[in-house]
Amino acid sequence: MSFTAPALLHLAQDPTMARIIAETPAPKLFSDYADDVYIALLESIVSQQISVKAADAIFGRLCSLFPNNYPSADALLNLSFDDLRSVGLSGQKAKYIQSVADFSLLHPMDRAHLDPMTDEEIVQYLTPIKGVGRWTVEMLLMFVLDRPDVFPIDDLVIRQRIMRAYPDRTEGLTGKALYRVLHEIAEPWRPYRTTACRYLWRWKPNGPTIS
Structure with missing residues (x-):
């Protein structure tokens, strides 16, 4: 998967995601598994x-x-x-x-x-x-399979980063209510939710980016 201009332009329609992309180096493109x-x-x-x-x-x-x-x-x-x-x-x-x-x-x-x-x-x-x-x-x-629109909501880091990026929408929420709002936040990222999540993994507020 490549971090194409169409994907980044689409995600940047969300001002918060636009800021995250601007603050974060592009994720690595290669896979360690070579399709295996x-x-x-x-x-x-x-x-x-x-x-x-x-x-x-x-x-x-x-x-x-x-x-x-x-x-x-x-x-x-x-x-x-x-x-x-x-x-x-x-x-x-x-x-x-x-x-x-x-x-x-x-x-x-x-x-x-x-x-x-x-x-x-x-x-x-x-x-x-x-x-x-x-x-x-x-x-x-x-x-490995380079699917462009995966949203791994059960990943703890993804949940934490979205909550940090969108505190006005997630503060005080837990359980099913939180999951529902996280899905709502990510819905406009379609069909490039994989790219959004890979930026979220690398993005670290108020500190150095992670690899």
């Missing part, structure tokens, strides 16, 4: 609830167990549970990455299969995998 949905899901599971540095180390050790550093599904499922635990995976995460491998052998996960699907169809297709929830698939949609 299977690898992206494995790495996403490894990275859950731990630091980026720790996740990178564990995923690197996992990949080193395989020829060409690629944990193909067949090879991964041939490893023992102890082998998976030995690289630093918790027991639960070891089961989850086995679940991804199992799923990939029975269901296609390539771009040719996924690209014709809607965003919601992809969510429903992949969330039966143990350890893969809606948020995980939304990150896949945004960063």
Whole structure:
């Protein structure tokens, strides 16, 4: 996905979003996963609830167990549970990455299969995998499949940034009332909500931008 002039011009019709875009360096364009949905899901599971540095180390050790550093599904499922635990995976995460491998052998996960699907169809297709929830698939949609109009409302940082940017509309709101207003705020950003959210992630009020 590119941060095109039409997208930025559309988002800038919202004065608050125009200010955020002006204050924030453009998000990075590249994907670490090179369209490989299977690898992206494995790495996403490894990275859950731990630091980026720790996740990178564990995923690197996992990949080193395989020829060409690629944990193909067949090879991964041939490893023992102890082998998976030995690289630093918790027991639960070891089961989850086995679940991804199992799923990939029975269901296609390539771009040719996924690209014709809607965003919601992809969510429903992949969330039966143990350890893969809606948020995980939304990150896949945004960063691997380059879908332009994803709004990951369950992401804590996105909620916090919108509340910080639009205090007059969100102050004192919680629960369903907050979610309803957040959706209302984001509605004018269509069909470029992915771009808006990527700017929100990088934007940090009264401080340096984040990567």
